[in-house]
Amino acid sequence: MNVSSNALNRVEAALLDLDLEALRSLVVETLATTPKLEVFETLVAPALERIGRSWEEGDLALAQVYMASRLVERIVEEHLISGQLAHRSQPPIAMAVLEDHHILGKRLVLASLRMDGWAVDDWGVTSDPVLLAERAHGAGLGILLISTLMDRSARRVAEVVGTLKRLGASTLVVVGGAPFRLNPGLCREVGADATVAEASAVPALLASLVGVP
Amino acid sequence: MTTLLKPAERLGAALSHQEGDRVPFFLAVTLHPARALGLSLQDYLSDPEAVVEGQLRLRHSLGHDAVTSFLHASAEVEAFGGETLFRTDGPPNTGPPPLTRAAAIEHLRVPDPAQVPALARSLAVARGLKARLGDDVPILGGLVGPLSLPVIQLGFERYLDWLMDAPELIRQLWRINEAFCIAWGNAQLAAGVSAVAIAEPLVSSTLLPRELIRQEGLPALRRVREGIQGAVALSSASAPMGSLLPELSELGFVGLAPSCDESLAEAKALLQGRVALMGGLNGLAMSHWSPQDAEAAVKQAIRAAGAGGGFVLAEHHGEIPWCVSEEVLMAVAEAVRRWGAYPLDWIDM
Numbered sequence: 001m002n003v004s005s006n007a008l009n010r011v012e013a014a015l016l017d018l019d020l021e022a023l024r025s026l027v028v029e030t031l032a033t034t035p036k037l038e039v040f041e042t043l044v045a046p047a048l049e050r051i052g053r054s055w056e057e058g059d060l061a062l063a064q065v066y067m068a069s070r071l072v073e074r075i076v077e078e079h080l081i082s083g084q085l086a087h088r089s090q091p092p093i094a095m096a097v098l099e100d101h102h103i104l105g106k107r108l109v110l111a112s113l114r115m116d117g118w119a120v121d122d123w124g125v126t127s128d129p130v131l132l133a134e135r136a137h138g139a140g141l142g143i144l145l146i147s148t149l150m151d152r153s154a155r156r157v158a159e160v161v162g163t164l165k166r167l168g169a170s171t172l173v174v175v176g177g178a179p180f181r182l183n184p185g186l187c188r189e190v191g192a193d194a195t196v197a198e199a200s201a202v203p204a205l206l207a208s209l210v211g212v213p
Numbered sequence: 214m215t216t217l218l219k220p221a222e223r224l225g226a227a228l229s230h231q232e233g234d235r236v237p238f239f240l241a242v243t244l245h246p247a248r249a250l251g252l253s254l255q256d257y258l259s260d261p262e263a264v265v266e267g268q269l270r271l272r273h274s275l276g277h278d279a280v281t282s283f284l285h286a287s288a289e290v291e292a293f294g295g296e297t298l299f300r301t302d303g304p305p306n307t308g309p310p311p312l313t314r315a316a317a318i319e320h321l322r323v324p325d326p327a328q329v330p331a332l333a334r335s336l337a338v339a340r341g342l343k344a345r346l347g348d349d350v351p352i353l354g355g356l357v358g359p360l361s362l363p364v365i366q367l368g369f370e371r372y373l374d375w376l377m378d379a380p381e382l383i384r385q386l387w388r389i390n391e392a393f394c395i396a397w398g399n400a401q402l403a404a405g406v407s408a409v410a411i412a413e414p415l416v417s418s419t420l421l422p423r424e425l426i427r428q429e430g431l432p433a434l435r436r437v438r439e440g441i442q443g444a445v446a447l448s449s450a451s452a453p454m455g456s457l458l459p460e461l462s463e464l465g466f467v468g469l470a471p472s473c474d475e476s477l478a479e480a481k482a483l484l485q486g487r488v489a490l491m492g493g494l495n496g497l498a499m500s501h502w503s504p505q506d507a508e509a510a511v512k513q514a515i516r517a518a519g520a521g522g523g524f525v526l527a528e529h530h531g532e533i534p535w536c537v538s539e540e541v542l543m544a545v546a547e548a549v550r551r552w553g554a555y556p557l558d559w560i561d562m
């Protein structure tokens with residue numbers, strides 16, 4: 001599908017205006033000429049990515065990124081059955097929040113990944129890094145995504161990494177959240193394999209980690 | 214030779230946009246005294262007498278220009294039915310959000326801070342510090358701002374979900390929070406604090422939409438500032454104030470503490486002579502600083518914002534992380550004494 005910048009602009013505007021009706025109309029209009037998966041992967045997902053980049057550049061608020069993601073989730077639910085977008089050849093992947101009940105990162109990352117065709121299990125919130133690592137090992141995860149808010153929680157990722165090593169697991173650990181964004185050296189310090197500053201950049205990171213286009 | 218000022222005089226000079234004997238500094242060591250006293254964080258933060266002793270001990274060793282009666286942000290969520298989860302190796306965190314149903318907000322009343330045990334402990338700390346220090350050393354109180362409290366009251370997701378789906382409910386919660394912040398700020402002043410610092414990360418347009426902050430947030434902050442009967446400073450708790458800084462500077466705060474990722478020099482120029490600038494140091498970065506790094510960071514901040522007064526060197530988030538070593542804190546203190554003495558002749562060299 002050849003997505004026009006005008007179409008992308010209109011989807012982006014609908015997302016930022018929280019205009020579900022406009023978004024619906026744009027998607028339905030495009031579906032008349034384009035296969036369903038392509039509409040989401042080449043129109044809706046890139047619009048969401050643009051919004052993520054605008055947040056990263058300081059032009060938009062995190063609340064706007066979150067609210068746009070929620071609109072996208074709604075439209076995905078309306079048009080696609082669960083898991084339909086997941087079509088990649090990928091290792092098992094899961095995401096968890098370490099210790100905190102007040103962050104948005106997991107939902108944003110999950111929305112971004114699912115829109116890009118990744119299948120990711122949501123493991124919710126956990127307070128035990130050792131159990132998290134054991135679960136990841138037991139599930140044969142290729143990648144474990146961990147979101148944190150507090151510096152202390154971020155540092156406990158080292159326990160996850162240490163336990164995975166002890167178990168001989170080859171699971172890659174990808175971390176995110178404010179402590180890693182504000183302290184660029186922390187990812188390496190805790191032994192994680194990678195980090196990114198924004199949710200919309202996670203799909204590209206995973207693609208590079210697993211070696212798929 | 215410059216006369217050595219008392220901390221209150223030094224801070225007073227800075228807030229009056231004059232050069233005292235040196236740049237005043239304050240390190241928000243809310244956790245480190247526990248280590249100095251050999252107590253667990255939970256035991257320390259649960260015992261007002263220990264906190265008074267700990268604040269005095271760190272004030273003596275660091276020589277910084279204020280102490281704080283602030284204990285931990287999660288104390289405030291206890292006023293709304295939440296809980297504090299203590300850790301052995303880091304600051305307390307809040308447990309699951311207490312307000313999960315719309316009806317909880319509809320029936321919510323403004324809590325009386327004195328009736329909340331965790332807040333009452335903070336008031337006892339303020340009274341204890343005031344009894345020991347009198348007026349010589351300023352005591353800083355603190356509270357979480359009305360826009361940011363919902364993050365711990367509701368959880369961030371529910372906060373934004375309701376902002377989308379039930380904005381009137383959020384507005385109602387903001388109004389309750391405003392009244393609570395005013396009551397809590399005044400209770401701290403009555404207990405002896407010299408000034409109240411509001412931690413309001415959600416005043417950053419990186420978190421909430423700029424227009425929403427303009428329309429709802431700034432008026433709310435002005436009302437809170439006017440309702441608190443004393444000096445009030447505003448911190449965005451390391452989130453950027455960005456393009457809202459000029460408007461924030463018009464709200465009547467005695468000081469503003471933006472993120473240290475923003476240009477200190479530009480912020481100083483904008484606030485010059487009107488509002489004091491606070492901050493300049495990144496607590497998370499401190500965790501891997503050497504003493505030389507600490508000195509370089511202090512010099513950089515003083516060079517950017519120290520001249521002419523109106524600047525208080527501080528950590529920009531509002532709490533020095535537990536993992537920061539005492540060696541680094543001492544290096545910061547030593548660097549301020551070495552490079553912060555007025556006049557700052559060296560900055561032109």
